[in-house]
Amino acid sequence: MKYFVIICILIISLSGISCNSSKITRNQISKEPHSINSKLLERLSTISKAGFAFGQQDGTAYGLNWYLNDGSVGLNSDLKKVTxxxxxxxxxxxxxLEHDNIYNLDTVAFALIKQQTIEINRLGGIVSYSWHADNPVSKGSSWDTTEAVHDILYDERIKNKFNLWIERLSIFFKSLKDDDNQFIPVIFRPFHEMNGSWFWWGKKNCTKEDYVELWRYTVERFKYHGVQNLIYAFSPNTMNDVKDFDDYYPGDDYVDILGVDIYNHSGNTRFIESLNMNLSIxxxxSEEKDMPFALTETGNMRMGSDSSWWTETLYPALHNSGITWVLVWRNARRDHYFGTFPGEKSAPNFKKFTNYPDVLMLSDLH
Structure with missing residues (x-):
């Protein structure tokens, strides 16, 4: 018996496999009781029982007619100016960040992103990261649809480049620590909208099998670099049916949160129908997998012409839906914005929207 115990200890330490030969998966580790990730997942579950948290892309970094620089102190937003x-x-x-640049593709300094991530976490908020990585083969943007996924997996030169990219992101993630020097858990949403074809990882630019392998490989590379504070969110574009989900889903061991990105490209009526159908999927x-789910990207493509969109279109579809958060896209300029701002046509309606008891802003999370 003594020798059996010794052998078990050696197996556990060397291979990560328990004595009953069941492998400890990445997802099990992320949800281990008292881990920083499990605490965030528990918070998200609690939020969904009270309503849904409201968010915005780059919402505290810039807005209409204002822009923060690295070193700026305090948090502001167009939404705060209204509400x-x-x-x-x-x-x-x-x-x-994969190129080790100072600024991201929207000219926000990574130092500012880190600073604001720490501050948002201190205030009890939640941070979600997307990654519009450049095409590693063509050196074009995310929207350069030159095939690249297969090369990342099977071409050593491209794989080594991608590995360096993951290493650079790993350094950033591991730098996110709170006042107690503990890692800050963040949501990471890579390779989104894969069932569309506008990104190099999209459906016409790689096989479903290669997409799944890319996702798993990415997760394993972060694990290799010792990254412990990522909550992985899987978010297709508007799904036509459940097949759009199943075809690209990497597996429960590689995903923590389920999401979908839906905009009202085809008008509000179609938007509501799609939103209801997608959230039901x-x-x-989420019930099958015991995972939270969210509307990870949305927005009104006709902002400025619809004064009651928040309460008459968005809210009815989200009320009692079970989502844990909704995130609208950024306020880049007057011809490209998805939140409101002072003087904007829907500002009074947005203020009404945020006063509903189940619409949770930062101060409501305490």
Whole structure:
């Protein structure tokens, strides 16, 4: 018996496999009781029982007619200027961090992103990162649809480049620590909208099998570099049916949160129909997998012409839906914005929207 115990200890330490030969998966580790990731997942579950957290991409970094620089102190947002409240969820993008650049693809300094991530976490908010990585083969943008996924997996030169990119992101993730020197858990949403074809990882630019392998490989590379604070969110574009989910899903061991990105490209009526159908798919999947789900990207493509969109279109579809958060895209300029701002046509309606008891801004999360 003594020798059996010794052998078991050696197996555990060397291979990560228990004595009953069941492998400890990455997902099990991320949800281990008292881990920083499990605490965030528990918070998200609690939020969904009270309502849904509201967020915006780059919402505290810039807005209409203002822009923060690296070293700026304090948090502001267009939404706060309208309501007096900060968003509960802030999204940032890590595109160009793979090149070790100072600024991301939207000219936000990574130092500012890190600083604001720490501050948002201190205030009880949630941070979600997307990654519009450049095409590693063509050196074009994310929207350069030159095939690249297969090369990342099977061409050593491209794989080595991608590995360096993951290493650079790993350094950033491991630098996110709170006042107690503990890692800050963040949501990471890579390779999104894969069932569309506008990104190099999209459906016409790689096989479903290669997409799944890319996702798993990416997760394993972060694990290799000792990254412990990522909550992985899987988010297709508007799904036509459950097949759009199943075809690209990397597996429960590689995903923590389910999401979908839906905009009202085809008008509000179609948007509501698609939103209801897509969220019903996610709700079924979340119940099967015991994972939270979210509307990870959305927005009104006709902002400025619809004064009641928040309460008459968006809210009815989200009320009692079970989502844990919703994130609208960024306020880049007057011809490209998805949140409101002072003087904008829907600002009074957005203020009404945020006063509903189940719409949770940052101050509502305490």
């Amino acid at each position: 007096g409240k900060l968003p509960a969820v802030i999204g940032f993008d890590l595109g160009h 996610l709700k079924r999947k």
